[in-house]
Structure formats: structure tokens, C-alpha cells
Amino acid sequence: GPLRFMDEKDYFEATRRSSDADFLVTPWEEPSAYFGGHYNIMFPKRVYWSKVRQAGQPFTETDPVYGKVYHAANADDVQKMMDLEGAYWYHAHPRTKGTTGFPDLIFDKPWVKNDRYLGVAFKPGMGQDQSEARLCEWRCFDAVDTMNNMYAGAGLQPKYIIADIDTYKKGPEDDTYANFPVNYLRLDKVPGPDEDWTPILKAMHDGDFFVSTGEILIKSYSVAGSGAKRTINADVEWTFPLAFAEVVWGDGKKIDRQIIPATDLGANGTKKFSIPFDAAGKAWVRFAVWDSAGDGAFVQPIWLTPSKTTTASAR
Template sequence: MPVRLKEQDTYYEACRRFSDRNFLILPGEEPNVYLGGHWNILFPKPVYWTHGREAGRPFVEEHPQYGTVYHPGNAQEVAEMIRRTNALVWQTHPRTKGSTFYPDKIKAADYFQDDHWLGAAFKAMPVDLSQQRLCEVRCFATLDDMNNWWQKKFLIGEVDTYKKWPSDDLYGHFNVNYLKLDPLPAAGDWGEINRVLRAGDFFVTTGEILIRHFAVNGASSGQNVSIAPEQRINLVADLEWTFPLEFVEVVWGNGERTDRLVLPATEMKAFGSHRFSIPLEAAGKRWLRFAAWDSAGNGAFTQPVYLRSN
């Protein structure tokens, strides 16, 4: 049996050991096999699998110590494992490094169109200080394009940690995903986290801006809202921030192109809070999302809400 299974078992045990009722470590992995580009996988509980299959070994087998073990040997079998285990997958650092040309190259693949494929990841890399928004071209263009492909996809915050020392300051430099979740799941089964992520009921922030509440005609991010083309949309967002705000924006797409409404917010001083209520026309919008950016370049954004004709 591959040494990988022992390594996986050690990984799961380490996550369990250092988690408690107030702090949960999730055992994610970036395996990067078969599906195209680089991708992350998050199972809802410990699952044992290998990155290939030896000749004569079945796709699935039972192990006396680890239980069900998967040995996918191609993209179709990886996708089947994802469905059977109810895992979540997303494209890491889309359109750069090992994910150059992805997810574009797999947008027609069944496994990408499956809702177990969450979408892609947000990380300001490479940093371009000429852009008004962190990762403006690579990350947000990917998010908007995926939804203009007539698919429901999200953008999750990610970081690359590499090797860290006890003196390293991590918190201030990490993107954070805030999920509508209570209480914190146990270390042995975090399926509720997968459920919330899969529903799109979360927002991403660099930490300095919080989106306390967000709704479009009462619908939260990730949800569908029924609306007639002639109806008006009311977007509501409750924000709290540290540095003075620069602007807030509503971004939408019609399945072919992306547009936005940018509202200057320079009158919003440091350490403030405010409810933004933004009326919009429904016509020409299939999905929309909200974002806020401060004077120091920090930001927060929601996942899209999807408009459906009634």
C-alpha cells in the first residue's frame, strides 16, 4: 500500500489534534492531477486516495485500517470520487503559473460544470499597483467570465503559506473567507463548511473591510432571486471598515459581457460603518455581486446573486 496513505492519516490526525471547539484546521490539498491546471480539493471528512493506480488495482478498494480507498487513474475517475465523497474542488491561482489558460481550457468539461467545482481562487498575484483592485485582471475577470459562461461559480480566498517560522506574522497578510456558519463543526466531519461554500454563502476580505450583511431583493450571495425584467433591484450591504473607503461597486454580467457601477465613497472616514442601499434596473443582468475598496487598496467582495425571470 502506498506510503501516501500513511502520510494522509498523519495529516488528518495533525489537523484533529490541533483543532478544538473554537479553532478548526481543514486538511485541504492541491493535488494537480488529471483535471487540468492546479486545483484544490476539500473533502467534507477524511478520505483516503492516491494520485494514480497501479496495474491490476481497482478504482475503489477496502483497506483494513483506512476503510474505503480511491485510486483514480484519469479525470473521469477523479470526478467520480469527488461526487461520491461530496468533495469541493476549485482552480488555484487561475490564469497564471501552473493554471495558465485554466479554467478556460476545461470550461466545457462535465466535472467543471458540476456544482462540486466551486470556481476559482482569489490571491493578489502578481501584484500590479496600477490596478484599482487587488488581482483586478486575473482573479475578478476569471470570476466574472465563469459566470458569463452561464455557470454558477464562486471565488474563494486563498494563500500560499510555504514554510513558516514561529515569528512570522500571518494574520495580517492572509485573505479571509467569512462563512455564515454556526456552530463550528467538529474536526472529524466539517461537511457544513463544504455546504456553505458550495452555496456561495460567504464573502472574501483582506481583513480591513467586513460585509456584515448583503442581499439583493432579500436574496443572499449564491442564491437565485426571481424578478421580472422591468422590475427594480434593491441591493443592500452593511459595511464596517478600518481605513477610509475609496469606492464601492456593483458588478454584473448578462452572459456575454461584464459591466459595473462604481460609487465613490471617499467621504467615509476611518473606523466607520454604513448601510449602502443601491437601486438598480434588472434589465441586462443575469448575475451581480458587490465589492468595497479602501484608500489603502484593501477590499472585500461577495459572491454573485443570480437573477431569474419569473
């Protein structure tokens, strides 16, 4: 408790000092307590909380030094804290390392069948197989596609794939910038370090972002039309020659895809894709583009029939 609060205070101040009017560093973390596997938690403000609650200790109290603090003893406590503070979480490095077996082992848990759980990290460099056409094909995409089939029609938001990194120890020769995927969020402006970070979390909750390894940009994207007749529209820019684009969907049971070959598209190009899509019998859809060097960019899945309900804790 007290030692963690002291560390959190230092962390909050370090991220505040590292931010400016156009660049925000947020004090989010990978607490990995109680839910299962390793995960990242994101708050819209600075929140003090500990991962232990002693016998007789309240769930929340006012500390004379740190103000409001939380003491979490189990998954229900962490969920309650997130509901009260407007926080979200997602699994780090799914199906490997400390998240081996997850999220699969907790697909049926209430904290996963909840809109405060956003999905899994896109962290392709752990168990990466360069013979695969897509980065993180099984660990990331299959995990989220499986969940979206499971939760189709359940009144939840789709689950997403979120670019995520681990830095740990670095040497002066390490080029981290070139090797990290990034989330491009749609925001009116970047919040300041002492402002409300809710706009960032709202964009992530709404799936209003795309992910890229950096070599491909999806400058705009939409699913136009209604009923069975839809059109996938995407304005794409890239560096290396493309390999293919793909439309991926699920019907609540199986996952399928349409591959659009793009080997005729050379380096440093742009193209506005317009792909007819038959949505009949399908629950969700997503779009991705991959190049000849194994790099990629993708948008987040959307339901083809809008969800009619939502969980109370996700509002």
C-alpha cells in the same frame, strides 16, 4: 498508494490535534492531478485516496489498515470520487504559476461545467499590480465573471472567488495573519474535527460567504425586490478610508459595473449601502468594496433569475 496513505493518516491526525471545540483545521489539499492547473479539493470527512491506479487495480477497495481507499487514474475517477464523497474543488492561483492558462483552457470540460467546481482562489499576491484599483482584477475577478457569463442559463450554480493562501516556508519574523485574505462563512456553529464538515461545504457551494482582506467587513448583504427593480443592500464596516463600492453584473455576453464613489467616508466607519439596481436583461450580479489602501471585501455572485435545473453530481 501506500506511502501517500501513510502521509494522509499523519496529516489527518495532525489536523485533528490542532483543532478544538471552537477551532477546526481541515485536512484538505492541493493535489493538482488530472483536471488541469493547480487546484484545491475539499471533503466533508477524512478520505484516503491516491493519484495513481495500476493496471488491474480497482477504483476503490477496503485496505486492511486504512479502510476504504480510492485509486484515481484520470479526471473521471476524481470526479466520481467527489460525487460519492460530497467533495468540491476550485482552482488555486488562477492564470499564473502552475495554473497559467487555467481555468480558461478547460471552460468546456464537464468537470468545470459542474457544481462540484466552485470557481477560483482569491490569491492576490501573485502578479499583483498596485496601480490597479482592485486586487487580482484580471486573474481572479475576470476569470469568474467570464465563466458566469458563459454558464448563465446553463442550470449551474454561479462560480465563486474563494480566499486562499499558501504558507510553505515561514520564518519567525513572517506575519502571515495580516497578509492573508479570509472567507467569512455563515454557519450555525463550527463543526468539530470528528464531526461532519458538510455545513462548511454547503455554505461554500451556496455562496453563503463573503471574502475580505481583513480591513473591510460586509456584515449583511441582500438583493431585494423582484423582476427588473432590485436593490443592493449591504451593511459595511471598515478601518481605512474607503475608495469606492461597486455593483458588477453580466448579461451573458459582456461585463459592466456601477461605481459608487466613497472617498468622503473616513477611517473606522460604518455605512448601510442601499443601491437601486435595474436587473432587466442581466444574468448575475455581485458587490464589492475597496479602500484607499487597496484592501477589499466582496460577496459572491448570484443569478438574478434562479436556476431551474442542476447537475446530478452537484446535489
